[in-house]
Amino acid sequence: xxxxxxxxxxxxxxxxxxxxxxxxxxxxxxxxxxxxxxxxxxxxxxxxxxxxxxxxxxxxxxxxxxxxxxxxxxxxxxxxxxxxxxxxxx
Numbered sequence: 001x002x003x004x005x006x007x008x009x010x011x012x013x014x015x016x017x018x019x020x021x022x023x024x025x026x027x028x029x030x031x032x033x034x035x036x037x038x039x040x041x042x043x044x045x046x047x048x049x050x051x052x053x054x055x056x057x058x059x060x061x062x063x064x065x066x067x068x069x070x071x072x073x074x075x076x077x078x079x080x081x082x083x084x085x086x087x088x089x090x
Contacts, residue, residue, distance in 0.1 A: 006079060007055055007077035007078055007079045008054075008055060008078075008079055008080060009052045009053065009054060009055055009077075009078050009079075009080050009086070009089070010052070010053055010054070010055050010057065010058045010061060010075060010076070010077055010078070011037075011039075011040065011043060011050050011051070011052050011075075011076050011078045011080075012050060012051040012052075012061070012065070012072050012073075012074070012075050013039055013043050013044040013046060013047065013050045013072065013073040013074050013076075014046065014047045014049070014050065014051075014070075014071065014072055014073055015046050015047055015071055015072075015073055016047055016071070017047055017048075017049050019070050019071045019072065020036060020047065020049050020050065020051055021036075022068075022070065023051055023064070023065070023068075023070050023072075024036055024051055026064060026068065027051075027053065027057075027061070027064070030060075030064070032053060032057050032060060032061070033053065033054070033088055033089040034051050034052060034053040034057075034089060035051070035052045035053075035086070035088070035089055036049050036050070036051055036052075037049070037050055037051070037052050037080075038050070040078065043074065043076055043078070044073050044074065046073050047073070052078075052080065052086075052089065053089055054089050055077055058075075058077070061075070062075060
């Protein structure tokens with residue numbers, strides 16, 4: 001039986017890599033750590049890259065997406081296995 005794990009990141013999926021890169025750069029400008037990761041297949045097949053950030057940044061992330069009208073596929077709370085790189089954004 002699988003143990004229930006808590007969502008620890010917000011993943012943003014995109015229709016194109018250019019939107020992913022633009023949002024990642026904007027987040028870094030305002031001091032929010034994020035990572036570009038391969039898109040989990042259970043979330044989307046539109047673009048091969050997604051953006052992940054700590055779940056504590058969700059409100060600021062959604063505000064930024066609305067403010068700059070980034071073309072995103074979806075924004076989802078998600079549980080990623082911890083890695084050294086992931087610890088940088090949590």
